[in-house]
Amino acid sequence: MEQLIQHLPKDRQAPRLWFKQLTIFSEPDTANIIREVSFRRGLNVVWAKEPAVGSAVGLHAAGHGVGKTSLCLLLRYCLGDPSKAVTELRDELYSEFPRGGVIAVMNVEDRPFTLCRYFNPHREGFAIDGEGSDDVWAQEAESNDRDFLKRLASDMMSSVSPSKIPDTGQAIEWRHVLAWISRDQGSRFKSFFTWREGEGTGLQRGRQDPPIVMRAVLGLMDQSESLLMSRIATLEQNLSRASQRANELQREPALIRRRIESNLRVMGALPDDLPIQAEGLFDDSVEKRIKGASEEAAGRLAQWDLRQEKADQDLA
Incomplete structure (x- = not known):
């Protein structure tokens, strides 16, 4: 392990991206804030307070159905995660709170930003450089939410090397990394590389590509290895084309024979059932x-x- 991590920078004191606060509102004003959830840098444990004995039954008695997964999905929504689970939650919240949304305070490369995203998919949110005041809606926005998320994705992917899956040439995108760092609760721990339940990760190969994405993000892929993998993929493609051509050539004599036989029957006005x-x-x-x-x-x-x-x- 020491050989794998010895080249990593040792002067980093904070993660490149982390959340400080998430605010849920039903109307864009301070009087209609539903919930504020604060986070700290590092490990945050989201747990449900156990109800008093006899006050809840079924799943609620075990701490289920209180919003732990929904909270994680809202965080993913603030990172631009386009997955089905996030979209379904957003649509459900939009039906309940047509003018509602979320405000996330996050640190990106040691710089604070405030992002507001509405549940209405057609309504444009905004982003503010720094930690916004209590009434963020009254502040002048630096950009809209979609442009901010594009810049966020670009910044997060800038140091990923290689930028493509060597075997397939598919570009490694922010949504692929999101699938890893915010794996679906529904997938649980079926496999270390199973990140999304049902809808997949967006990678062309469900088994081979996730480990490559992880190594590329962590900087654990040597350039020579990447070139070798690309070379192997090219040779495999050439072999496949050569095998296909060989099969075509093997079939060609029979095709030529049938064509000649057909021409002979036509020229001689001979029946099809007459043997050659x-x-x-x-x-x-x-x-x-x-x-x-x-x-x-x-x-x-x-x-x-x-x-x-x-x-x-x-x-x-």
Whole structure:
């Protein structure tokens, strides 16, 4: 492990991206804030307070259905996660709070930003440089939410190397990294590389590509290895094309034979059920009929040659 991490920078004191606060509101004003959740840098444990004995039954008695997963999905919404689970939650909240949304205070490369996103997918949110005041809606926005998320994705992916999956050439995108760092609660721990339940990660190969994405993000892929993987992929493609061409060439004689046989039947006005070659000595076949027609034509040509010769002698 020391060999793998010895090249990583040792002067980093904070993660490149972390949340400080998430605010949920039903109307864009301070009087309609539903909930504020604060976070700290590092590990945050989201847990449900156990209800008093006898006050809840079923799943609620075990701390389920209180919003832990929804909170995580809202954080993913603030990172631009386009997954189905996030979209479904946003649509459900939009039906309840048509003018509502979330405000996230996050640190990106040690710089604070405040992002507001509405549940209405057609309404434009905004982003503010720094930690916004209590009434963020009254502040002048630096950019809209979509442009901010594009810059966020670009900044987060700037140091990823290689930028493409060497084997397939597929670009490694922010949504692929999001699938890893914010894996679906529904996928649980079926596999270390199973990050999304049902809808997939967006990678072309569900098994081979996730480990490559992780290594590229962590800087654990040497350039020579990446070039070698690309070379192997190219050779495999060439081998596949060569095998396909070999199969075509192997089929070609049979195709040519069938084409010749078809032309012979058409030229001789022969039925399709007449065999090409006779099995018995007296059996009829295309070969016999073509041979007979050829001999007949040769005989007629010889007769015309004799007539021509006699006519030439008479003229002389």
